[in-house]
Structures are given as C-alpha cells and as structure tokens.
Amino acid sequence: MTSSEPTATADHRNRSPATGITIYGCEPDEAALFREMAPGFGVVPTITEAAVSASNAELARGNRCVSVGHKTRIGHPTLRALGRVGVKYLSTRSIGYNHIDVAYAESIGIRVGNVSYSPDSVADYTLMLMLMAVRNAKETVRRADLHDYRLHEVRGKEVRDLTVGVIGTGRIGTAVVDRLLGFGCRILTHDARPETSVDHVPLDALLEWSDIVTLHAPLTAETHHLLDRHRIERMKRGAFLINTGRGPLIDTEALVPALENGRLGGAALDVLEGEEGIFYADCRDKPIESKALLRLQELPNVLISPHTAYYTDHALSDTVENSIVNCLTFENGNQA
Known part of the structure; x- marks a missing residue:
C-alpha cells in the first residue's frame, strides 16, 4: 500500500515522454480536473465514466497505471484482466481501499495505492x-x-x-x-x-x-x-x-x-x-x-446522507492530483 500527501514535486511535471494513465469510474467533475491537471504533469489520460471491470480492462492496454473510483467493488476477475493487459499499479481515488483485495492484487503483480485529501x-x-x-x-x-x-x-x-x-x-x-x-x-x-x-x-x-x-x-x-x-x-x-x-x-x-x-x-x-x-x-x-x-x-x-462527506471542491482536487502523483511516483521507481 502507498499513499500520497496533497503535494507534487517539480520533477513530476513536464515529463518526457508523456505517461499514459487510464482513469475509470470518472464522473464529469473529476474528468474536467484530470484534463486540466494532466498536461502539467506530462500525463495523457484515457478517461471513462464506466467503473473498471474485466470487460473494459482493455482500455488500460499500454498503460502500466490505472486510477479507479471507490464506488464499485473490484473483484478478482477484474484484477486478473488488468494484469493481463500489463497494469502494474492501481491508484484508488479514496482513503479507504476495502473495495479492493489488496493482497490478491499484489500476489498477481499489481501494487495498490490510496490517496489522501483534505x-x-x-x-x-x-x-x-x-x-x-x-x-x-x-x-x-x-x-x-x-x-x-x-x-x-x-x-x-x-x-x-x-x-x-x-x-x-x-x-x-x-x-x-x-x-x-x-x-x-x-x-x-x-x-x-x-x-x-x-x-x-x-x-x-x-x-x-x-x-x-x-x-x-x-x-x-x-x-x-x-x-x-x-x-x-x-x-x-x-x-x-x-x-x-x-x-x-x-x-x-x-x-x-x-x-x-x-x-x-x-x-x-x-x-x-x-x-x-x-x-x-x-x-x-x-x-x-x-x-x-x-x-x-x-x-x-x-x-x-449518501456517502457525501468527502465531496468538496478542495477534496476532489486533492484526490485527482494525488492519484496522478501516485502513478508517476510508481513509474519513476520511487515506491516509498
């Protein structure tokens, strides 16, 4: 497990060549933030509103890192499908990660990271x-x-x-x-x-x-x-x-x-x-x-109330930024 504080270091920005990240379960407000922030980090995002599943894991082919939402449980078949298309790192846009079997993911070569937010x-x-x-x-x-x-x-x-x-x-x-x-x-x-x-x-x-x-x-x-x-x-x-x-x-x-x-x-x-x-x-x-x-x-x-305590503009911005930073930290080999 890894987590990230809501900060970014200069060496993450303007990287070359660009890094691809597939982003699943992305609501319109999140998508807008990913599109706004990604270029500054040298990231090319592939964005879908659909939750990650075995049937759409192919969207991650060519990208070692994916970002997922917390609203849907991610089962073993989905994790295996992500592994088959080359995913090595999964960043959940939440503090909690009880919707993911972290031990199973790591047993098949996928590291899991959560994020911190305000x-x-x-x-x-x-x-x-x-x-x-x-x-x-x-x-x-x-x-x-x-x-x-x-x-x-x-x-x-x-x-x-x-x-x-x-x-x-x-x-x-x-x-x-x-x-x-x-x-x-x-x-x-x-x-x-x-x-x-x-x-x-x-x-x-x-x-x-x-x-x-x-x-x-x-x-x-x-x-x-x-x-x-x-x-x-x-x-x-x-x-x-x-x-x-x-x-x-x-x-x-x-x-x-x-x-x-x-x-x-x-x-x-x-x-x-x-x-x-x-x-x-x-x-x-x-x-x-x-x-x-x-x-x-x-x-x-x-x-x-419907699991909405976290949902503020500041926290959502932190979440998107930290999911990107987690993925880049993994790609850079800094897995502290």
Missing part, C-alpha cells in the same frame, strides 16, 4: 451531522416544509454540555477533535495509535461516558462491526452515533432496535452497510431492497 471536508461534515442530530434537525425541517412551525417535543442539547467520543484519530479524526475544542465540550478519543493530546481512553470507557460517539477508524477485519450488539448496549443511554467513516464499522442489525427502543438518542449516518448499488444512484423510480435503510429513514431520530 481532512477538513469530512471533519466539517461530521460536525454538521453532530449539530443536526442533537438539535432534532431532521424533524424540525420536515415539519417546517409542511408548514408546521411548532417547537419539537424534545429540547435540543448544547455541545458544550456533552462528552464527545472520537474513535480513530488519524488525519480526519484529529481534524474533528480540533473543531470540537472550540465548542468547549469534553473530548475522549480511542485509537490503536493515539495521535492527539486529549483524553485517550479504552473503547468500552469511551462508549460508556460519551453523549456523542463519532467513527473515523479505517475498515479492516479487526474493525468490521466494531460497534456490535454488545458494544452498542454499553453506550450511554440516549447517546448519539455519528458515522462518516465506513458503513460496516457498525452492525446495522444491532443499531436499528437500539434506535427504535430509545436505547440510543439518535444517529447520523453518511455511510451504511450495503450502500453499494444504492448510494450514488437515482433510486426514485425503483424499489430499495435494503430493509435496514428503509427502516432507518423512517425513524425521526436518524439522518441518512
């Missing part, structure tokens, strides 16, 4: 979700849309009066902590490798003491269902749960009843188990097969 995008969104959750924003706005301007039955809470537990203190978690300091609340953190100066506590203690719990841990075999039924039951009664990390960090089947029976005060979820094929699609005229998503959206104390 942590402020997700950190800002996380704070917005926290504030919306503790102020009953979902129901307040819904009522106002129907011209019901009565006060909510439950008064909101002020963040300064609460304890906020931050699970995961990487770049995004640390940016969340920095923002919380301005609210004057008590902050607890938990991480296998703590990187903040605020109170670091065991996970069970954080869950028992926190009025708000926000998740920023990477999704790994160890963190899958980090918040399972037992840990959700350990959470402070009436606590709010925020997730802008990865959906499977939470056992959704355990979360729903805890919200229904009042064990938890509410949740704000930008990511969800089983979101693939639903989030990023227009589902207005087709049925939603996820019963958990449908039930969560029915609950008045649950906010759902």
